[in-house]
Amino acid sequence: MKVIGKTKSIQFVVLVLVVLALFAGGVAQAAQNSAGNPSLVEVFTTSNSPITRDTDLSRVSSDTIDIQFYELDGIQRIEAKLSKGLTADLEQSKRVVQQRFQQLRQEDRTRMQHAAMGLAKAMQYGADRYPAIVFDGQAVVYGVTDVQSALVYYRAWWREGKR
Known part of the structure; x- marks a missing residue:
């Protein structure tokens, strides 16, 4: 006992x-x-809208901020690589694509998985245009390609009472 x-x-x-x-x-x-400092910043973009990746936010925030980047067209870019130069013969093309897929580097597989996860998160947030920078899952800044500038907009929104 x-x-x-x-x-x-x-x-x-x-x-x-x-x-x-x-x-x-x-x-x-x-x-x-x-204090208007997010703990998580998620950046959703495509290769057509490159984001300024200067993620040293210590100049604008003394707190640690977790930043996640998602390139949403990553799957399409790898699909284009897999389908490059395919013939009109469906069976032959299928074999070639399967072989190419098996030979994909781990880096490309990881990029595809990360892009898929980003697409799912963007849909969950209802982000309907890109680039989009989401702060703590609460607020989104569209059309800005610099994370520090987006943080300035986010803080202004926060100070104004989150309208």
Whole structure:
């Protein structure tokens, strides 16, 4: 019985520590957000709208900001590479594409997966044009290709009461 009691008390302590850790993280994020500083910035773009990738936001924010870049046409670019020079013979083209797909580098496979994830997130946010820069899943800035400039717009929106 003492073992069960110790096990339950250890479980309780672990539970309390987990709750405190989650709460502390939430408080830290709330403090960061209360100053208009997002904790997550997601950048959705295509190869036609290159984003300024100067992600050193320390000049405009003392907080750590997680920045994710998604090139939404990554799948199309790899598909174009796979289908380059195919013949009109459907069966032969199918074999060639399958062979090329199997020979894809891991980097290209990762790029395709990341682009697919970006497309899903953009749809989830309802982003309907690009480039789009999303802050903490709450606000989107369209048409801006510089993350720092978009952050300035986001902070102005935040200061004005998130209208």
